[in-house]
Amino acid sequence: MRTSFHNQLDSLTGQLAQMRDLAAHAMEKATQELLDRDLPLAEDVISHDADTDAMRLASEEKAHALLALQAPVAGDLRSIVTFVHVSEKIERMGDLARHVAEQVRRHPDAAIPGDTRDSFGEMGRLAVVSARAVRQLILTGEARYAELEDADDLIDRLEGHLLASASSNDWPHGVRAGVDVALLARFFERYADQAVSVARVTCSDQVPSGGTRRCTGR
Numbered sequence: 001m002r003t004s005f006h007n008q009l010d011s012l013t014g015q016l017a018q019m020r021d022l023a024a025h026a027m028e029k030a031t032q033e034l035l036d037r038d039l040p041l042a043e044d045v046i047s048h049d050a051d052t053d054a055m056r057l058a059s060e061e062k063a064h065a066l067l068a069l070q071a072p073v074a075g076d077l078r079s080i081v082t083f084v085h086v087s088e089k090i091e092r093m094g095d096l097a098r099h100v101a102e103q104v105r106r107h108p109d110a111a112i113p114g115d116t117r118d119s120f121g122e123m124g125r126l127a128v129v130s131a132r133a134v135r136q137l138i139l140t141g142e143a144r145y146a147e148l149e150d151a152d153d154l155i156d157r158l159e160g161h162l163l164a165s166a167s168s169n170d171w172p173h174g175v176r177a178g179v180d181v182a183l184l185a186r187f188f189e190r191y192a193d194q195a196v197s198v199a200r201v202t203c204s205d206q207v208p209s210g211g212t213r214r215c216t217g218r
Contacts, residue, residue, distance in 0.1 A: 008066055009076065012083050015059040016138045019090045022052045024131035026097035027191060031124025034104050034184070035117055045101035052094035056087045085201045086138070089194045093131065096191040103184055113173045116165075116181055119158050123188040126151040126158075130195035137202055148199050152192040159185040 026045050033041035063080050104111040112120055130151045162185045165171060166178035173181075 006076075008062070009079055009083075012059055012063060012066075012080075013138060015055060016083065016086055016090065017135055019052055019055050019059075019087060019094075020131060020135045020138060022048070022055070023090050023093040023097060024128055024135070026052070026094050027100070027124060027127050027131065030097045030100035030104075031121065031127070034100060034111055034124070035121055037104070037110055039105060042101040042104045046098055046105070049094050049098040052091055056091040059087055060084055082202055086198050089198050089201070090134070093191050093194045096187045096194070099187045100184060103180065103187075112181060112184065113177055116162060119162055120184065120188070123155050123158050123185070126155050127188050127191045127195075130192045134195050134198050137199055148196050152196050155189050155192045159189045 026049065029041050029045045032038060033045065063083050067077075067080055130148055133147045133151075162181055166173075166181045171178055
């Protein structure tokens with residue numbers, strides 16, 4: 001009975017990793033279509049966000065069934081509760097990638113001014129770095145906070161730079177472009193924040209089915 005229970009927990013962990021993969025690929029594509037004005041790619045990101053949503057719903061139903069049909073000990077119970085919290089945050093990462101794609105779809109031409117391309121390209125790269133760190137954490141129980149926090153800090157700085165530029169008196173691109181830049185920068189910033197939040201939630205769970213969960217710092 002306990003072996004079956006732990007196997008099901010391991011299966012849930014694998015599903016979390018798959019959700020993370022979907023969220024990471026979505027942000028990679030969303031960044032590419034933002035920089036390249038690739039509207040078909042934007043549509044692909046938007047349409048496939050439903051896959052992440054469906055996976056979260058199905059996996060949470062399995063988690064709730066485990067709680068109802070089994071008698072988890074304290075450590076296993078924490079693992080299931082952590083799973084539910086983490087699946088919500090990863091789904092949110094996918095939603096934020098979709099928001100980037102939706103913002104691009106609104107514009108037949110460039111969604112961002114040319115002089116912001118480098119900043120947004122770097123924000124997208126760092127967002128994917130954060131997502132990859134989350135996958136390692138989910139599968140191994142080890143989190144390198146330096147990698148996650150450094151990526152998050154850099155995205156925060158880039159967001160601050162873009163907001164300062166868009167709100168300055170010498171911003172040459174108009175109010176609408178300034179608002180769009182601010183919204184897009186916020187989506188990338190929140191994506192990285194969700195990744196950091198996954199690490200914090202997961203590392204509070206010290207006894208998963210496979211043994212002690214380790215969270216490696218700097």
